[in-house]
Amino acid sequence: MAPADRPEPALSALPAHRSAGAALDRRWDAFHRWGPLALLAVSLAASALTGPTIMTPGEQRAVLWYAGGAVLLEVWALRARPARGAAGSAYYFLRWGLSFALTWCNPFLSVYAVIGYFGAGRYLPGRLPYAGMLLTAVVMAGANSGGFPLGSWGLVAFPVMYALHVGLCAIFWHLSLTEERQARAQRETIDALEEVNERLAAALAENAGLQEQLLVQAREAGIADERRRLAAEIHDTLAQGLTGVITQLQAATASAEPGAARAHIDRAAALARHGLGEARRSVRDLAPAALEHDGLPEALTKTVRTWAARTGIDAACTVTGTPVPLRGAMETTLLRITEEALANAARHSGAARLGVTLSYMDTELALDVRDDGKGFDPARPPRPDHAGGYGLTAMRSRAERLGGTLAVESEPGGGTAISARVPVRAREPGEARARAPVPGGA
Numbered sequence: 001m002a003p004a005d006r007p008e009p010a011l012s013a014l015p016a017h018r019s020a021g022a023a024l025d026r027r028w029d030a031f032h033r034w035g036p037l038a039l040l041a042v043s044l045a046a047s048a049l050t051g052p053t054i055m056t057p058g059e060q061r062a063v064l065w066y067a068g069g070a071v072l073l074e075v076w077a078l079r080a081r082p083a084r085g086a087a088g089s090a091y092y093f094l095r096w097g098l099s100f101a102l103t104w105c106n107p108f109l110s111v112y113a114v115i116g117y118f119g120a121g122r123y124l125p126g127r128l129p130y131a132g133m134l135l136t137a138v139v140m141a142g143a144n145s146g147g148f149p150l151g152s153w154g155l156v157a158f159p160v161m162y163a164l165h166v167g168l169c170a171i172f173w174h175l176s177l178t179e180e181r182q183a184r185a186q187r188e189t190i191d192a193l194e195e196v197n198e199r200l201a202a203a204l205a206e207n208a209g210l211q212e213q214l215l216v217q218a219r220e221a222g223i224a225d226e227r228r229r230l231a232a233e234i235h236d237t238l239a240q241g242l243t244g245v246i247t248q249l250q251a252a253t254a255s256a257e258p259g260a261a262r263a264h265i266d267r268a269a270a271l272a273r274h275g276l277g278e279a280r281r282s283v284r285d286l287a288p289a290a291l292e293h294d295g296l297p298e299a300l301t302k303t304v305r306t307w308a309a310r311t312g313i314d315a316a317c318t319v320t321g322t323p324v325p326l327r328g329a330m331e332t333t334l335l336r337i338t339e340e341a342l343a344n345a346a347r348h349s350g351a352a353r354l355g356v357t358l359s360y361m362d363t364e365l366a367l368d369v370r371d372d373g374k375g376f377d378p379a380r381p382p383r384p385d386h387a388g389g390y391g392l393t394a395m396r397s398r399a400e401r402l403g404g405t406l407a408v409e410s411e412p413g414g415g416t417a418i419s420a421r422v423p424v425r426a427r428e429p430g431e432a433r434a435r436a437p438v439p440g441g442a
Contacts, residue, residue, distance in 0.1 A: 015214030032122055034094065036115045038073050040067065046108035049438055059105040070098045070112065088123030096135055103143050116171045130173050135164035243347065244271040244310065267310060296331045297323050297358060300338055304356050307342045314353045321360030328423060333398045334367050340391045341369040341418045349373025349416060366419040375410040
């Protein structure tokens with residue numbers, strides 16, 4: 001959930017949108033707060049330069065009063081910050097009235113009235129912004145037509161100038177709507193990003209929990225797998241070796257000839273030493289001793305020959321196909337399956353003949369162990385607490401760990417056939433077949 005690193009674009013986009021939107025809002029807010037005062041200052045400067053020539057003393061005094069009222073109004077707006085609604089509407093129309101009065105005294109003072117084009121959408125609700133801009137257009141058209149009151153030439157020019165300013169109103173109205181739509185879209189984008197971030201945060205928290213759960217399950221699976229491996233190794237080494245030792249010691253006890261008894265005792269000692277060595281190798285997860293210097297075909301052949309000499313059962317090993325070097329895990333698994341099958345045959349089958357066949361094919365490796373013993377009913381296999389029950393389970397588990405299968409065919413009085421099929425995984429050039437032998441091992 002990564003199912004976790006992919007969320008970064010949304011997480012990084014949200015601050016960028018917020019900062020860009022906040023910067024634009026700050027600029028517009030500064031313009032609406034200080035812009036009226038700046039335009040009023042420009043208007044008064046223009047009036048001071050033109051007033052003595054175009055205004056009467058009474059108009060000049062009126063300008064001072066109107067300008068003072070405008071200053072007070074703008075100072076109030078700086079402190080109160082009126083918003084869209086009743087306060088905003090009162091501020092907008094009062095400002096318009098002052099700008100109209102100033103323009104009546106001196107057309108150059110109409111510069112202050114220009115702010116009405118920009119503030120309509122900020123202060124007036126509903127459809128009133130367009131009405132406010134049309135009123136602003138009256139002031140501007142009158143100033144462009146020579147000022148109020150309109151003269152004969154102004155009456156002709158006023159409709160034309162008013163039409164032009166109505167067009168400007170449409171432009172400003174469109175800009176106002178565009179700004180509003182952009183602000184709305186920006187807010188929606190930020191809201192959507194916040195929602196995405198919340199979902200991502202929840203997903204990250206869930207992924208963290210799942211990851212922790214997977215780690216716990218992986219540890220438990222590793223522990224269980226190691227327990228199964230050790231159980232299989234103990235069964236295939238210690239249990240089988242001890243069974244052989246007991247068999248040889250029983251034969252020595254039952255033998256009346258000292259030479260034969262000594263031979264059985266020597267075999268029991270050899271089996272004990274071999275079992276001890278295999279147990280040490282299993283604990284350290286090394287390859288079986290039979291695979292230390294030989295490949296799988298040679299190791300199987302020697303194992304079957306040794307087993308036949310010990311049990312007295314006629315047994316042979318056949319290899320078909322072209323042998324290829326295999327990875328150590330495959331060789332060890334197939335050797336252990338063979339050893340378990342031989343041990344089961346010696347304990348339970350009562351067979352006179354047994355054959356082991358190792359077949360190398362293009363995509364898989366086949367191992368078949370067949371005997372002519374008394375067999376059993378596969379539908380009613382021995383229970384795991386009986387001798388042989390765990391062996392079948394262990395063999396099947398070993399084959400499945402390599403992605404293969406194990407099948408058992410048998411019937412009472414018809415012998416038993418064990419067939420393992422595993423996919424071929426050749427050893428890479430230079431890959432070691434087994435790890436170094438254990439120092440001090442048997």
